[in-house]
Amino acid sequence: MKIAVLVKRVPDTASVFTIREDGKTVDLSGLTFVMNPYDEHAVEEAIRLRDEVGGEVVIISAGPSECKDTIRSGLAMGADSGMHITGVEGLTARALAEVMAAGLKRLAPELVFAGKQAVDCDGSQVPERVAELLGMSHASCITKFVLEAGKALVEREVEGGCYRLCFELPALFTAQKGLNTPRYPTLPNIMKAKRKPIEELAASDLALDAASPAPGMAVERLSLPRQNRRCQILTGEAAEQVQLLVRALHEEEKVL
Amino acid sequence: MCILVILEQRGAVRSCSLEAASTAKKVSEASGMPLHGLYIGASVDAVLPSLAGIGIETLYACEHEELRHYSNEQYVPILCGLAQDLGAKVIIGPASALGKELCASAAARLRAELIQDAVGLHWENGLKAEKPIYAGKVMSEVMLTATPAVVSLRPNVTPIERNGEALPQVVKRDRPQATLRSVIQEVVSELVGTIELTEAKIVVSGGRGIRGPEHWPVLQELCDALGAALGASRAAVDAGWIPASHQVGQTGKVVCPDLYIACGISGAIQHLAGMRTAKTVVAINNDPEAPIFKNCDYGIVGDLFEVVPILIGEVRKIRNGN
Numbered sequence: 001m002k003i004a005v006l007v008k009r010v011p012d013t014a015s016v017f018t019i020r021e022d023g024k025t026v027d028l029s030g031l032t033f034v035m036n037p038y039d040e041h042a043v044e045e046a047i048r049l050r051d052e053v054g055g056e057v058v059i060i061s062a063g064p065s066e067c068k069d070t071i072r073s074g075l076a077m078g079a080d081s082g083m084h085i086t087g088v089e090g091l092t093a094r095a096l097a098e099v100m101a102a103g104l105k106r107l108a109p110e111l112v113f114a115g116k117q118a119v120d121c122d123g124s125q126v127p128e129r130v131a132e133l134l135g136m137s138h139a140s141c142i143t144k145f146v147l148e149a150g151k152a153l154v155e156r157e158v159e160g161g162c163y164r165l166c167f168e169l170p171a172l173f174t175a176q177k178g179l180n181t182p183r184y185p186t187l188p189n190i191m192k193a194k195r196k197p198i199e200e201l202a203a204s205d206l207a208l209d210a211a212s213p214a215p216g217m218a219v220e221r222l223s224l225p226r227q228n229r230r231c232q233i234l235t236g237e238a239a240e241q242v243q244l245l246v247r248a249l250h251e252e253e254k255v256l
Numbered sequence: 257m258c259i260l261v262i263l264e265q266r267g268a269v270r271s272c273s274l275e276a277a278s279t280a281k282k283v284s285e286a287s288g289m290p291l292h293g294l295y296i297g298a299s300v301d302a303v304l305p306s307l308a309g310i311g312i313e314t315l316y317a318c319e320h321e322e323l324r325h326y327s328n329e330q331y332v333p334i335l336c337g338l339a340q341d342l343g344a345k346v347i348i349g350p351a352s353a354l355g356k357e358l359c360a361s362a363a364a365r366l367r368a369e370l371i372q373d374a375v376g377l378h379w380e381n382g383l384k385a386e387k388p389i390y391a392g393k394v395m396s397e398v399m400l401t402a403t404p405a406v407v408s409l410r411p412n413v414t415p416i417e418r419n420g421e422a423l424p425q426v427v428k429r430d431r432p433q434a435t436l437r438s439v440i441q442e443v444v445s446e447l448v449g450t451i452e453l454t455e456a457k458i459v460v461s462g463g464r465g466i467r468g469p470e471h472w473p474v475l476q477e478l479c480d481a482l483g484a485a486l487g488a489s490r491a492a493v494d495a496g497w498i499p500a501s502h503q504v505g506q507t508g509k510v511v512c513p514d515l516y517i518a519c520g521i522s523g524a525i526q527h528l529a530g531m532r533t534a535k536t537v538v539a540i541n542n543d544p545e546a547p548i549f550k551n552c553d554y555g556i557v558g559d560l561f562e563v564v565p566i567l568i569g570e571v572r573k574i575r576n577g578n
Contacts, residue, residue: 013506013526017393026394037507094369119506121389124372128360137329137437140357143501153441157501158353160452161445163325168437177493177507178500216369216402220384223395229537230553233544238563241556245538246570248554253536255458255515256482256574 001055003046004107005079006100006114006127007039009063009070013119017224024219033066035073038115040182041175045145046113047078048180053147056080058107062088062100068198075193076185082198083107085206092215097129102206104134111152112172116141131172138172139165143179258292258342259284261312262335262349262358264326265297269306272350272411272455279377279414280348281311286379289345292316293424294338296331298324300426309418318429325443326354332361333432339366344404346383351408352454363406370406371398373510375413375533383407391506391529411455412512413533451485453502458515459534461487461504463527465520465541465560469497474564475519481571487511487531489521505530519560523548540564 011017012032020027035043046057059074061067062085071082085103088096104112114127131138143162144155152167157176185193232248234241249256261280264273277293284291293312295303300317307315318334335358339347347362349355351373363370375395376386383400385407400407453459460482462475472486479486487504488497504511506526516534520541521527528551531537539552540560549555556563 011390013391013529014524015390015393016525017390019394026390092369094363094367097364119391122373122387122391124356125360125363125370128357129364132332132361132364138361139328139438140360141353155444156353158326159454161443163440164442164444166439166441171438176500177503213367213402216405217371217398217400219396220399221397223397225388225392225395225532227532227551229551231550231555232553233549233555233557238556238558239566241558242563242566242570245554245556246567246574249515249536249538250574253515253553255536256571 001050001053001111002107002109003050003055003057004104004109004112005039005042005046005057005059005074006112006130007043007059007061007070007074008036008115008118008120009033009061009067010036010118010120013037019222019224023221026222033070035070036115036118038117038119038175038177041177041179042113042115043074043077043079044180044182045175046111049111049147058083058109060085060100060103062096062203064089071198072193073185075196076190077183078189081196083201084198085201085203087203090215092217093123093125093129094216095213097126098133099203099206100126101130101133103201104130110169112136112170114172114174116174116176127172127174136170136172137167139167140174141176142173143176145173145179258290258344259287259346259348260339260342260344261291261293262347262355263293263295263303264350264352264355265295265303267302269303270350270352271416272352272355272409274306274310274416275411275414276348276350276409277310277312278417279409281417283346283348283377283379283383284311292342294318294335296323296334304423304426308423309420311419312424315424315426316429317426318431320431323431325440326358327436327438327440328357328361329434329436329438330431331358332365333434334429335362336365337432338429339404347404347406348377349406349408351410356408359406359408366404366406368404368406369400369402371400372408373410374407375410377407377409391526392510392532393529410510410512451483453485453487453504453509454511456485456511456513458482458484458517459487459504459511459513459531460484460517460519461489461521462492462519463489463521464491464495466492466497471561472498474561478517478564478568478571481568481575484517489527490524518548518552519564521548522546523551
């Protein structure tokens with residue numbers, strides 16, 4: 001079975017951000033970059049499935065040359081090969097999904113996994129768009145995946161519950177935390193990953209059905225949300241502190 | 257030309273959809289385009305009264321027993337067909353789990369731009385959305401220029417507003433025939449008398465300071481007294497003390513309740529990202545140096561196992577009107 005995984009290179013979740021002078025872009029210099037945490041669950045699920053039913057896992061990422069490091073992280077976890085798509089700078093999710101769908105079409109995978117959202121722009125849409133463009137059925141935010149008699153049985157999280165669904169393949173699923181525990185790459189596997197093939201493609205080489213649409217939206221302004229918290233530390237014995245707190249919440253904040 | 261709002265239902269229209277509809281009404285008034293709604297489900301009559309005064313002119317209803325539960329393959333063609341028939345310029349939905357999926361699929365099919373999980377939306381010489389990025393560490397103001405544009409709105413951020421009692425006019429839509437490649441086997445509700453995290457008005461969260469899963473009942477009792485949902489830090493989830501669905505933070509849920517009570521949570525930046533927009537934050541922690549105290553409104557330095565039971569007693573007094 002051919003399984004593809006969409007991954008994204010993102011700043012570490014502990015990062016603190018500053019805005020550039022243009023007021024419209026974030027200064028990403030000097031930050032540590034990692035594979036998007038949700039994508040790690042996607043890679044893990046793909047590897048487990050391949051180990052169970054055979055086949056291959058291809059890691060796909062679009063972006064600058066450093067994305068190859070992110071692809072290598074997936075290869076070090078145990079994936080077989082990579083596809084790196086360049087020349088996507090400035091594209092919105094709409095156009096990026098069309099490029100990634102064109103890349104995936106070449107692979108013709110039976111299953112695609114991705115993270116439920118990337119923790120940088122929190123766009124929460126590229127995998128769903130790719131599924132739609134490729135005519136694959138799909139579900140977002142899955143917490144359980146089983147392949148049975150050629151069909152995918154999944155549980156997808158919704159507020160306060162879940163849906164148990166059965167899909168014919170090909171299908172695409174996005175991973176929610178809780179789907180599995182991603183493995184740490186072992187040193188031998190990190191060494192092996194260096195010799196695994198990564199195919200390079202430029203977005204402009206991918207034969208698109210129609211020209212990529214120009215961005216239909218633009219950032220007007222970025223700001224750093226201010227935290228105007230009172231930071232009032234209550235004093236006294238525990239019982240007094242609690243009484244002060246409850247009075248403040250009831251009378252001043254009116255949240256009780 | 258119109259504004260189209262998606263009314264997600266689970267029997268009743270979900271409050272996050274009524275919030276989205278109220279915001280959509282303001283966009284409709286500012287842009288001069290009428291506001292229409294889309295209902296997909298088993299029975300529109302059951303939900304109609306809840307739309308009184310929201311300001312939806314026409315409610316397009318696609319009713320069928322097989323549409324009771326969300327099905328991407330069935331819902332997407334209904335939404336896209338209606339949007340195209342009406343020439344909708346703006347499509348607004350709730351940023352719920354299913355709302356986001358529906359918006360993403362529809363945006364792809366309509367070749368539209370999409371902003372998910374916006375915390376603000378208004379019309380000012382065009383459609384402008386406020387969208388938190390990097391889990392809210394940065395706020396982005398985006399102008400959407402291409403039409404149609406699709407926006408999903410985060411629950412709990414914008415109010416439900418009604419003006420009068422007028423009900424929308426209902427127009428029934430036919431269900432398009434679709435060959436389905438997926439089947440719903442079961443819809444499991446874990447909500448029995450508890451409150452969902454992202455929609456809760458009060459959230460009580462526990463972290464490493466609760467010392468082990470056997471101590472959740474302490475916080476659950478506080479939740480019950482407050483009518484709150486139970487959250488957790490990544491540390492508590494990674495320790496295996498509670499399912500990941502309770503995690504608040506950059507790799508968990510983003511919550512924006514009126515009151516957030518952090519118990520035994522140090523306040524790592526990735527946790528703060530998940531509760532930054534809470535209106536009032538209370539921290540209970542025995543470490544006076546914990547970063548959470550620099551990010552709270554009220555702090556109690558103390559043992560949560562001593563403080564929380566007293567708090568439960570005081571909350572009950574208030575709730576009982578004493």
